[in-house]
Amino acid sequence: MSKLDTLVVPQVDSLVVSIAPPNLLRLQGTITMQEPSRVLGGFLRAVHEAVVADAVRVFELDVTELKFVNSSAIRLFLDWAGWLKAMSPATYRLKILTCRKFTWQKTSFVAITALAGGHIELVAAS
Amino acid sequence: MGAAVVRERGTLIGDRSHQQSYSKATNLIRVELNSGSEMLTCTHAFFSAYCDGNFRPIVAERLTVAAFELLENGLSYGGIREKVVIELLQVDRGLGIRVTNEAIPARLAKLLEQLERVGASPEGVFLEELKRSMTGTNRAMLGLARLAYEARLELFASVRDRHVEVIAHCGA
Numbered sequence: 025m026s027k028l029d030t031l032v033v034p035q036v037d038s039l040v041v042s043i044a045p046p047n048l049l050r051l052q053g054t055i056t057m058q059e060p061s062r063v064l065g066g067f068l069r070a071v072h073e074a075v076v077a078d079a080v081r082v083f084e085l086d087v088t089e090l091k092f093v094n095s096s097a098i099r100l101f102l103d104w105a106g107w108l109k110a111m112s113p114a115t116y117r118l119k120i121l122t123c124r125k126f127t128w129q130k131t132s133f134v135a136i137t138a139l140a141g142g143h144i145e146l147v148a149a150s
Numbered sequence: 151m152g153a154a155v156v157r158e159r160g161t162l163i164g165d166r167s168h169q170q171s172y173s174k175a176t177n178l179i180r181v182e183l184n185s186g187s188e189m190l191t192c193t194h195a196f197f198s199a200y201c202d203g204n205f206r207p208i209v210a211e212r213l214t215v216a217a218f219e220l221l222e223n224g225l226s227y228g229g230i231r232e233k234v235v236i237e238l239l240q241v242d243r244g245l246g247i248r249v250t251n252e253a254i255p256a257r258l259a260k261l262l263e264q265l266e267r268v269g270a271s272p273e274g275v276f277l278e279e280l281k282r283s284m285t286g287t288n289r290a291m292l293g294l295a296r297l298a299y300e301a302r303l304e305l306f307a308s309v310r311d312r313h314v315e316v317i318a319h320c321g322a
Contacts, residue, residue: 037191038191038195056190056191056195056218057191058190058222058226092198092211092214092215092218094218094219094222094293095219095292095293098280098292098296099283099292102280102283102284103284105284125207126211127208127211127212127301128211128215128296128300131276131296131299131300132280132300135276135277135280136280139280139281139284
């Protein structure tokens, strides 16, 4: 059983979090809680560590149905970019599946990708 | 796009034409909340649903992010003696989200400084705030930068008596 299989998915109002091992995390809905790092920060860190432990080479984060996030939640993805950048060398590439119709994804993820030191790939779905 | 904060005789005002149009705005939604209220998420959901049902998707998305970021700032940084008011307004040249709250002098100064920075360079400030968030240096003021850059909204603020009102304008 992989480390990713053992993770407990947080229950959050307005957000559906699902993991599909070996290499997919899907976030659907909205993130509007005032301190998302308290509920989701630890979980995303655990996902990152599980991906490393499981020796996954490419991990997919599907946000195609993540309609809105507040600015505090954008920091969750920034943190993830920081973890990747801090690994030397990075053991996996993060592929973020985005949706073209959500403006926040276009602006935020392009910038986050630039800050991640080449370890993030963006794929835009229609 | 960006922000307009003009200092005149101690009262900060925005672009004069915007000020005039918003003084005659049609109020579509008005919600009053106690400062520090935990009604942020459901108020935002209400605004989001209204905008989704009444405006084009791109306009709805821009107003929705404005509603959240401005209301969160008002609830988090406004004084506790007065209610925080959020409104969706219709003017001749578009729509706007206005949040009014009690002004705390030290926080007001930071808000206005950020509005000026964002007005000068929306993209530059957005990227700078993202980088600051990454390094964890102080609480980054990403929300306002987001409104100017991501949502392409015009931001302006005014102070009257003890209240500050911030408007995010979405042109028609």
